[in-house]
Amino acid sequence: MNINDLVRGILNGDKxxxxxxxxxVENSDDEQRKNIIDxxxxxxxxxxxxxxxxxxxxxxxxxxxxxxxxxxxxxISILAxxxxxxxxxxxxxxxxxxxxxxxSKYDIYMRSxxxxxxEGGLSEYSWDIIxxxxxxxxxxxxxxxxxxxxxxxxxxxxxxxxxxILAPGLGDEIQAVKSGMMEIGDVFIMNKMDRxxxxxxxxxxxxxxxxxxxxxxxxxxxNSLTLDNYESFIDFILKWNGxxxxxxxxxxxxxxxxxxxxxxxxxxxxxxxxxxxxxxxPYDIADDIMRNLDGLKNKYLEK
Ligand SMILES: Nc1nc2c(ncn2[C@@H]2O[C@H](COP(=O)(O)OP(=O)(O)OP(=O)(O)O)[C@@H](O)[C@H]2O)c(=O)[nH]1
Ligand SMILES: [Mg+2]
Numbered sequence: 001m002n003i004n005d006l007v008r009g010i011l012n013g014d015k016x017x018x019x020x021x022x023x024x025v026e027n028s029d030d031e032q033r034k035n036i037i038d039x040x041x042x043x044x045x046x047x048x049x050x051x052x053x054x055x056x057x058x059x060x061x062x063x064x065x066x067x068x069x070x071x072x073x074x075x076i077s078i079l080a081x082x083x084x085x086x087x088x089x090x091x092x093x094x095x096x097x098x099x100x101x102x103x104s105k106y107d108i109y110m111r112s113x114x115x116x117x118x119e120g121g122l123s124e125y126s127w128d129i130i131x132x133x134x135x136x137x138x139x140x141x142x143x144x145x146x147x148x149x150x151x152x153x154x155x156x157x158x159x160x161x162x163x164x165i166l167a168p169g170l171g172d173e174i175q176a177v178k179s180g181m182m183e184i185g186d187v188f189i190m191n192k193m194d195r196x197x198x199x200x201x202x203x204x205x206x207x208x209x210x211x212x213x214x215x216x217x218x219x220x221x222x223n224s225l226t227l228d229n230y231e232s233f234i235d236f237i238l239k240w241n242g243x244x245x246x247x248x249x250x251x252x253x254x255x256x257x258x259x260x261x262x263x264x265x266x267x268x269x270x271x272x273x274x275x276x277x278x279x280x281x282p283y284d285i286a287d288d289i290m291r292n293l294d295g296l297k298n299k300y301l302e303k
Contacts, residue, residue, distance in 0.1 A: 022132055025128040048158065050161065070238075079141065109133070163185065168190070220232050
């Protein structure tokens with residue numbers, strides 16, 4: 001498939017073209033990524049909904065429930081970022097298959113991607129994947145982060161609406177979650193309201209929001225077994241009109257530049273004269289290498 005056919009396919013919402021383009025941005029080089037993004041950049045206007053929170057609180061369950069409900073108001077795509085860890089591979093795949101079966105009747109496109117140990121709860125090319133899903137005509141793109149608790153904070157740089165999902169009985173983990181996640185939520189969801197300690201947990205979160213100077217941030221309780229109170233959450237999502245394009249793009253620019261510097265300088269670092277390594281302070285060697293910025297320019301700009 002040539003690039004123009006691929007782009008036409010994406011713009012028409014063709015699922016095979018979308019899947020192929022995502023594989024290209026994940027597995028090719030900067031130039032090919034740039035090529036695709038160049039051609040689709042101006043298309044689409046999606047609301048990007050981030051679903052984050054500790055492991056097992058019900059993120060996937062909630063997405064599986066809200067996606068069909070939201071599909072009454074527009075086209076939905078889902079991006080689920082999975083941990084690279086081989087230990088959880090099997091169970092996650094099982095979850096995904098169940099979710100995909102459930103969603104297929106609603107014409108919802110779902111893609112999972114591994115974070116490949118990229119930190120922050122998203123994957124390295126999440127931005128590019130989101131651009132592709134956006135150009136394919138999605139009205140809503142729902143992103144599930146890895147679910148490693150307090151370190152899943154990158155989503156706030158990417159989503160237009162960040163939903164932090166919590167559940168009763170998180171035990172000691174709640175303290176760690178609070179220290180990282182209270183800042184990033186536009187809304188807090190207490191899932192598993194069927195649990196008896198749920199109301200105490202909601203009160204606890206409200207108190208933490210007071211302390212964090214965010215007393216007006218909404219807290220919504222959900223029971224994902226009965227779908228109790230889901231209409232409040234859907235209503236909240238539909239009314240939300242915050243946009244985060246600037247922050248999303250700045251994050252991407254930073255990432256592109258760091259990646260380029262890293263790739264280029266790795267080569268220089270490997271080529272350091274081994275005799276120098278013993279005789280010279282590493283700070284001085286790093287300065288020497290960085291004086292040679294020409295390598296970076298030649299590689300990316302002088303074509
Ligand atoms: N009792 C109860 N269980 C729930 C509720 N929502 C989800 N669960 C269960 O909680 C477990 C974890 O749900 P998931 O949706 O996989 O949670 P997750 O946050 O996506 O988990 P990871 O992606 O592994 O971090 C599953 O067994 C669900 O059936 C709820 O409202 N009440
Ligand atoms: Mg999940």
